[in-house]
C-alpha cells in the first residue's frame with residue numbers, strides 16, 4: 001500500500017512524510033479512526049515508506065526490493081498482531097502468526113474492512129476475536145530478533161483494544177523500554193479502551209472519516225459506480241468505506257428518482273400515484289426500504305441546509321442540486337421539522353416490521369399536508 005492508493009487525507013500524509021524526512025519517527029504511534037476509515041491503510045503506507053530503499057518526496061518508490069515485499073505484505077521485518085480465535089483449521093493455539101496468509105489476502109482485498117468481516121473471513125462463526133495472553137510471548141520473541149533487511153522492524157497491532165490484559169501489559173513493557181529500531185504502529189478504533197499508560201506512550205495520529213466526496217471517488221474508482229449511485233451510497237455510508245462497499249451491492253434501485261417522484265406526488269396530492277408507488281416501495285424489501293428512508297432523510301437535511309445557506313453544502317451532483325434548490329422553496333420553518341420527523345418515523349416503523357405499504361401511504365398523506373401548509 002502506498003500513500004497514493006489512499007483517497008484524500010493529504011494533511012495526515014504530509015505529517016507522516018515529514019516525520020520520516022526530518023528523522024522524527026516516534027517508536028510507538030497510534031492511528032486512531034473509525035471502522036471503514038483510513039487508519040490501517042495509512043499505517044501500511046507509512047510502513048512501506050519507512051522501509052523503502054528509494055524514498056520519493058511524496059511517497060515510497062513502489063518498485064524497490066522492500067516496496068515489492070511490502071506491497072505483498074511479505075517483508076520479513078513487517079509483522080502483524082490482530083485479534084483471532086480458534087477455528088476449524090486452527091483448533092488450538094490461535095495466534096496471529098497462524099493466520100498470516102488469511103490476513104494478507106484479507107487486507108490486500110481491502111484495508112477498510114472491519115472486525116466482523118475478519119472474523120467471518122477466518123471462519124470464526126460466532127466466536128469473538130481477541131489478542132490473547134499467549135500472544136504477548138510471541139510479541140516479545142518477535143521484537144527480540146534483529147531486523148532482517150529493513151532499517152526498521154515494524155509491528156502493526158490491529159485493534160489493540162481487544163488485547164487481553166496480560167498482552168496489554170507485555171506491550172506496555174515493550175513501550176517503556178523500546179527495543180532498538182523497532183516501531184509499533186497501533187491501529188485502533190477505540191483509544192478509550194486502551195490502558196492510559198499505553199496511549200500516553202504513543203504519538204496519536206487522529207484519522208478523520210472519509211468525506212462524502214471521497215467516498216464517491218472511492219466507489220467510482222473501485223466499483224465503477226455511476227455518479228448518482230455513488231452519491232446515494234455516500235449519503236448513507238457516513239465516511240465508512242467498508243459500509244460503502246456493502247451498500248453498493250445491496251442498493252438495487254435509484255433512490256434519488258424514487259424520492260423526487262414521491263415528493264412530486266405528495267405535493268400535488270396525487271394519491272392514486274402514491275398508492276402505485278407504495279407497491280414499488282413494498283417490493284424493495286426491508287433493508288432497501290430502510291436505506292431509502294435514510295437516504296431520503298439525508299437528502300432532506302441538505303434541502304434544509306440549503307434553505308439556511310447554500311454554501312453549507314459542499315457538493316451535490318447537478319440533478320440533486322437542482323432538486324434541492326427547487327424543493328427548498330417549499331420548506332418553511334414550520335414544516336421542516338414535521339417533514340423530517342415523518343421520514344424518521346417511517347424508518348422507525350419499518351425497522352419494527354410495520355406493513356411497508358401502510359407506512360408509505362400514511363407518511364405520504366402526512367407529508368402532503370405539511371407541504372401544502374408550508
Ligand SMILES: [Zn+2]
Pocket residue numbers: 051052053054055060061062063064065066067068
Ligand atoms: Zn521503495
